[in-house]
Amino acid sequence: MLTDEFDPMKGEMLRVMDEEGNVDPSLMPKLSDDVLLKAYRNMLLTRMADDKAVKLQRQGRLGAYPPSKGQEASQLGPAMALKEGDWLVWAFREMGALLWKGAPLQTLYLYWMGNELGNVYPDGARITPAVVPVGSQIPHAVGIAYASKLRGEKDVTLAYFGDGATSEGEFHEGLNFAGVFHTPNVFVCQNNQFAISTRREKQSASASLAQKAIAYGFPGILVDGNDVLAMYAAAKEAVDRARKGKGPTLIESFTYRMSDHTTSDDWRKYRSKEEVAEWERKDPLKRFKAYLIAQSILEDDELLVKEMTEIVEKAAAEAEAVPAPSRSDVFAHTYAEMPPYLKGQLGGGGK
């Protein structure tokens, strides 16, 4: 068990691939070349779609947007460990994970453009919508997993959240419930070192976030979040554990938010260029690409970049082509059935 080998209380961190893309074969998870390539495609698409979203925002074509840059590996690894029937519960900075699980890029753009239809994923995708109140999705993940378990289904529920979220009461209540009910949950804390301007060190005096699992009676593991192979390996073990009925796991992904908190933020207010440059060296894409090239799984990504550019442009155009909701759209889903006075308000304009 990786969770036995890597003890967060001793400061141990799981890493499969070093910063130059060299892999420790004893830790290398089983993954076909095809899947590895697909993973790289996902990370590249996420990076490029992210860039585009920021550009669209600057042009006033998309609202406030939280960039994923730097966290592509961190998000993708866990999603790769899921099967089709598994649930994915996200916060708001996990585009790559959603793309892997089957959410179309144009749908994600549509959400950030301010249309509720952007929360409608393909049937059976089992993805919950974006959650803005930090940490509040964590108890949902426990309830979803409880329902699966109650019906004797083998589906696992994976929940993402940030380092900041670990301070919220709902993180605590959710993880405590998961421990008590032994639900098939995997909790992934993307520790990107910041909650807006607030550094991880100011978020908690706990030496690691992974060790918080000790308070809930289940394993926690600290993982290099810029190493997609390590994130996959840790999550695969956790997902298998959950599926076998052996309870939840907390994974702390140690990563870095390379861009602003959202497009409304300016990171220069609270961190140095040197710090950011330091992390740019650890870019999860570069690292993975180096590995794939060394393994001859990838030659170069020029063509891929071109292909992704087209996908991104097409998705943006499609999202922009979706008409704004009608007046009746914004009224119709308050209740299953519209109460009489609401019908009056719908019709009445000013009243």
Add this chain to the structure above:
Amino acid sequence: MLTDEFDPMKGEMLRVMDEEGNVDPSLMPKLSDDVLLKAYRNMLLTRMADDKAVKLQRQGRLGAYPPSKGQEASQLGPAMALKEGDWLVWAFREMGALLWKGAPLQTLYLYWMGNELGNVYPDGARITPAVVPVGSQIPHAVGIAYASKLRGEKDVTLAYFGDGATSEGEFHEGLNFAGVFHTPNVFVCQNNQFAISTRREKQSASASLAQKAIAYGFPGILVDGNDVLAMYAAAKEAVDRARKGKGPTLIESFTYRMSDHTTSDDWRKYRSKEEVAEWERKDPLKRFKAYLIAQSILEDDELLVKEMTEIVEKAAAEAEAVPAPSRSDVFAHTYAEMPPYLKGQLGGGGK
């Protein structure tokens, strides 16, 4: 440091005095015979005042009441470690601690009789009022301690709560804040094994509650809560640590609620007589009395019992003699200054 010697992760528990009242001299805290005797008086008074409160409730002379029986040592030990200027933040089952800190018994009775004047303690007692919403007092304790620290005062803030409270988000948020701000706080979790009918094991999958401190970056210690000397020793160390600016401590007092949750409860619904009898053997009063007699600090407590009976009867009579609040009493303290419409309502009777 006791917190180094007794590691909750290894299941270690601090105990100074065994169940027969024999003391481990290497762990015995420094306490004069006078203070030891005063401690016993307090525990006896608490026990007897508690009995009386239950009787008063049965006679309809006092409202719903949460008995302390069995937890006298657990509450008293920490309070004994406080100095006058220190703050005591309680929940609702810490009568003994309050009596030690200077709250008159008649005031406590008055509260349970349903009069807000029962929350008015002598000037400078530095006791916050009873808090019913479980766990919600914990962040207050952090704020109080922060204020002391900001002004450079050396006062420590001690907060009590139950095992059930550790599940609430406010426990988590409060302790996390205390860790981050390194406030002069001591947190005492009276683990009496139950939250109403819910057993400690169902409250959290964490092996101990003390180990939850690991999530907040400060020490936690598990203590035999029926051993007043151990509770004092652990709290003394923690209070000293806080006073020296070395941050908070979490103390788990392992004890047992020998009576009902409140007078509205019936423990026979959810636990066996055998289980309760087992814990009656461990009664903190018996144990301490055996020690005091062996040390010739106490000969017998017959006289004390008589004295305490008088104190209790007098307090009950005094509390009952306090007149019910007037209409203007219940209106006057909504705001510092009464808004005009509220004056109207005060005068208006029905309106």
Add this chain to the structure above:
Amino acid sequence: MMMNMVQAINSALAMEMERDPSVVVLGEDVGVDGGVFRVTEGLVDKYGEARVIDTPLAESGITGMAIGMAFNGLRPVAEIQFMGFSYLTLNQMINHAARMRNRTRGRITVPMVLRMPYGAGVKALEHHSESTEALYAQIPGLKVIVPSTPLEAKGLLTSAIRDPDPVIFLEPTRSYRMLKEEVPDGEYLVPLGKARTVQEGDDVTVVGWGAMIPLIQRAVANLQASVEIIDLRTISPMDSETVVESVKRTGRAVVVHEAPRSFGPGAEIASRIYEGAILKLEAPVERVTAPDITVPLSKGEDHYYVNEQMIRDGIERTLRF
């Protein structure tokens, strides 16, 4: 069978759990203890610990977990021990339960019930006598229901459990064991969103709900005036039509509630009456409510609670206007 309200609620829960395996009950002490008011008594024996779930002590966790359960096909009925602790659920109820249907254009919904005892009258501790129904009623997407009798409780709770939307079900503590009445053993439904005319009359319309209904009945029993009593049942989405139609006939209205006056439900009801029946109104709508202060501890409670005399005074003021 003759049942008090506790038994009637228990019966509704048992029936729905029997009928639909997706119904689960969760909360603090709802299992072997049967809940602090014994409302869930016996359910764990019949349906097991996996469906009658004793939770850790965490209201936000209970609510958030119930919401997640609802996403994944269950129909959770969550109990909050007292309304005064339900403020811990508001982030989940307002930001998620109420909005999920709209947020996903109907794809993910939250068919859950949040049950809790509410209101005063049991000489209880602080926070055990709250009547803050307006907190919930103002949130679009939530339904707020208050039963006034055992029969009503059974029928309304059954409908609430089957309702596709999140329902706050407020149980008047004072009425739990106040009276017994005949309640069908089998299935019994009362539709949500329809007020009930308890008693017809011509001179004045008195609107209330929950524990106020028997109080109003007693208050008006010996009055000369002909009083129409309406049990609102659903605070939101409110059936103001029934109220407005009645006031159009009587020309006078009194609203009675346990909550403090200002920003209480009475303000909305009064406003809808004025808006719908102003030309027929012969007097301003009277609001008979608690004053704008914190609920006092038991020794001071007589200065707080609405009583029969206050209701009669309110009626008289409107008749005399």
Add this chain to the structure above:
Amino acid sequence: MMMNMVQAINSALAMEMERDPSVVVLGEDVGVDGGVFRVTEGLVDKYGEARVIDTPLAESGITGMAIGMAFNGLRPVAEIQFMGFSYLTLNQMINHAARMRNRTRGRITVPMVLRMPYGAGVKALEHHSESTEALYAQIPGLKVIVPSTPLEAKGLLTSAIRDPDPVIFLEPTRSYRMLKEEVPDGEYLVPLGKARTVQEGDDVTVVGWGAMIPLIQRAVANLQASVEIIDLRTISPMDSETVVESVKRTGRAVVVHEAPRSFGPGAEIASRIYEGAILKLEAPVERVTAPDITVPLSKGEDHYYVNEQMIRDGIERTLRF
């Protein structure tokens, strides 16, 4: 000095921190970042990290800690990043801040301010456009204040910080940078609990607050009718006298708010107007509000927000009645 509302609030905070060492500011990102709206910008440089406190991400913790600080002699000004996250504070605000004075018969009090941006109009994410002031206003013991201009913001916030009771201070996001006006550099106080007559008139009284005030002003600028505009400033405890006196003169009233209609503040205001001025009223009180639905994401927001035309329509309905 010419200031926008952000600057005026910053100026009030700085002045009070300067004047009284017991004033502290706490919240998420209020330190080096200066708050997400830059309201606390520069304060940490002047007053240090111990008094301008970046907290972990936990609203209940922030509020509970502020309450504890207030017990022990500080005057905390806590920031919640957006009103949509303030529901996490309600347990602390309702069960403790609002009640501590009454609970201890005045011995322990909670002189704190809970500041937060509120209301819509910045095309923001979900939960960033809330106007749930009635949640707070219905709680006895809390004060709820909304400034409508930079000058007002400075004066009201200064009073709020000095007030002996807990104050919810709602800052209309839309007005943060909308306009600049002359605001004194030095001390400036506006008393809490007194409404302000923005413009006098004889035909109809329009009541609003916050971002609605400039909207109302624009809406009525070219009307034939003579409109009296009242800025309520304090939602609770409400100065209904000023409103009622005005309506007694004009005979007509329109209440404008961003919150959904049902159980919104407009219901209470309308009720007090009816109760105080019914015999002078020539038409029912018009409520111009958002509809009873969840705030839509930005593409749908035009179907939600109150606009100038809706205000003019409301005025016309009351004039035509």
